[in-house]
Amino acid sequence: MKIYNTLTRQKEELKTITPGEVKIYACGPTVYNFIHIGNARPICVFDTLRRYLEYRGYKVTFVQNFTDIDDKLINRAKEENTTVAELAKKYIAEYKIDAAGLNVREATYHPKATENIDEIIDMVKTLVDKGYAYAVDGNVYFRSLKFKDYGKLSHMPLEDLEAGARIDVTEQKEDALDFVLWKAAKEGEPYWESPWGKGRPGWHIECSAMNRKYLGPTIDIHCGGQDLIFPHHENEIAQSECANGVPFAHYWMHNGYINVDNRKMSKSLGNFFTTRDVAEKFGYEPIKFMMLSAHYRSPINYSFDVITQAKAALERLYTCRDNLDFALQNASDAPQAADEERLKAIEARREQFIQAMDDDLNTADALSAIFELVRDVNSYTNGAEIASKKVLEAAANMFDELTGVLGIVYNRQKQSLEAEVEELIQKRQQARKAKDFKTADAIRDELKARGIVLEDTPQGVKWHKE
Numbered sequence: 001m002k003i004y005n006t007l008t009r010q011k012e013e014l015k016t017i018t019p020g021e022v023k024i025y026a027c028g029p030t031v032y033n034f035i036h037i038g039n040a041r042p043i044c045v046f047d048t049l050r051r052y053l054e055y056r057g058y059k060v061t062f063v064q065n066f067t068d069i070d071d072k073l074i075n076r077a078k079e080e081n082t083t084v085a086e087l088a089k090k091y092i093a094e095y096k097i098d099a100a101g102l103n104v105r106e107a108t109y110h111p112k113a114t115e116n117i118d119e120i121i122d123m124v125k126t127l128v129d130k131g132y133a134y135a136v137d138g139n140v141y142f143r144s145l146k147f148k149d150y151g152k153l154s155h156m157p158l159e160d161l162e163a164g165a166r167i168d169v170t171e172q173k174e175d176a177l178d179f180v181l182w183k184a185a186k187e188g189e190p191y192w193e194s195p196w197g198k199g200r201p202g203w204h205i206e207c208s209a210m211n212r213k214y215l216g217p218t219i220d221i222h223c224g225g226q227d228l229i230f231p232h233h234e235n236e237i238a239q240s241e242c243a244n245g246v247p248f249a250h251y252w253m254h255n256g257y258i259n260v261d262n263r264k265m266s267k268s269l270g271n272f273f274t275t276r277d278v279a280e281k282f283g284y285e286p287i288k289f290m291m292l293s294a295h296y297r298s299p300i301n302y303s304f305d306v307i308t309q310a311k312a313a314l315e316r317l318y319t320c321r322d323n324l325d326f327a328l329q330n331a332s333d334a335p336q337a338a339d340e341e342r343l344k345a346i347e348a349r350r351e352q353f354i355q356a357m358d359d360d361l362n363t364a365d366a367l368s369a370i371f372e373l374v375r376d377v378n379s380y381t382n383g384a385e386i387a388s389k390k391v392l393e394a395a396a397n398m399f400d401e402l403t404g405v406l407g408i409v410y411n412r413q414k415q416s417l418e419a420e421v422e423e424l425i426q427k428r429q430q431a432r433k434a435k436d437f438k439t440a441d442a443i444r445d446e447l448k449a450r451g452i453v454l455e456d457t458p459q460g461v462k463w464h465k466e
Contacts, residue, residue, distance in 0.1 A: 036275065066112045
């Protein structure tokens with residue numbers, strides 16, 4: 001598998017630290033609000049990365065943190081007249097509802113910043129002892145320019161980084177690019193005791209400390225949104241490599257933005273849609289499908305049309321899978337002349353899928369392979385003579401295998417009819433045989449009024465709920 005590495009700006013063959021194992025850290029949400037669909041993109045994308053690597057036989061340790069102490073949480077807690085801890089607990093629970101709706105699996109570990117304060121303090125102390133950090137009035141800052149490779153991830157000149165840095169206005173810093181590792185406590189804010197007095201961790205140090213605790217000093221893949229490249233990930237590299245004395249992450253993966261009217265979606269711009277709000281209108285799965293329908297590094301321009309198209313595409317997949325189930329009920333065990341050719345075509349879809357996913361997680365082309373399988377299936381299930389049972393079972397297994405890797409088509413449920421309705425369908429069939437079309441049409445209309453649509457096919461009656 002080849003991955004585009006932000007660090008080197010090129011695709012590289014994935015070579016893991018331990019053969020057959022992958023350590024992945026994905027930056028998680030700051031839990032002060034519902035996640036918007038821009039937040040949902042990395043959650044969906046890197047869950048798919050994890051699924052695919054496991055599909056290819058890797059043992060994956062996947063860590064995604066929750067930032068549960070931060071200025072945003074403190075300010076929001078004041079607005080809601082609650083504690084930071086209660087606010088974080090509330091929105092972690094809401095996140096889990098959205099993640100489950102998107103069919104995103106729980107990480108191997110979901111560490112919280114507030115549960116790793118000792119590890120954070122220990123790393124800050126190491127940086128101070130090594131001369132990479134300095135304390136001023138209870139605050140501790142990292143000396144960015146002391147790290148000779150500062151800027152290697154964002155590939156920007158230092159003067160540009162300085163101009164673009166999101167820095168606090170303070171005279172305490174030795175240099176404008178220096179960033180805070182530990183913040184002195186302000187009146188009424190949560191705090192922890194430390195060698196520098198009462199305070200709380202800065203944002204960047206949280207991920208470095210949790211990375212080291214759960215995955216070790218060097219990991220295989222670090223991933224997150226494109227907006228995290230600078231300063232967050234740049235700062236993670238600097239403080240981690242200075243504290244640990246070894247490379248931090250071998251591969252860096254960053255997904256593109258979700259735009260609205262070609263502008264980045266963000267809470268600060270006020271042009272965001274929460275995942276929950278979109279799901280209430282369209283369901284969660286169309287959101288998931290939309291995320292996978294474009295290459296993860298490309299921007300997605302969110303609109304009503306885009307999400308509607310995603311929903312329609314999913315309906316094609318569900319219809320195909322339902323048609324397979326129906327065809328299998330009537331399929332013959334007898335071999336057919338076309339069996340071997342059809343089985344080869346089905347296997348070719350797996351290879352097409354793998355080739356796409358091996359090329360920097362190209363989910364868009366992987367979906368194309370699935371839809372070509374759908375076209376194959378349609379040719380096997382339409383017409384007077386359906387494919388053999390062996391072919392249909394192979395197609396169904398391949399469909400489930402490939403959609404399972406992408407984590408889509410996960411809302412399939414066995415539909416069941418009440419005994420009374422089944423009896424009506426049988427009566428309609430009997431009426432049709434007796435050429436009593438008036439009775440047959442009346443039964444059809446009655447079922448339609450109940451939300452059950454019948455479809456007469458050469459293989460028998462198919463039905464679905466409206």
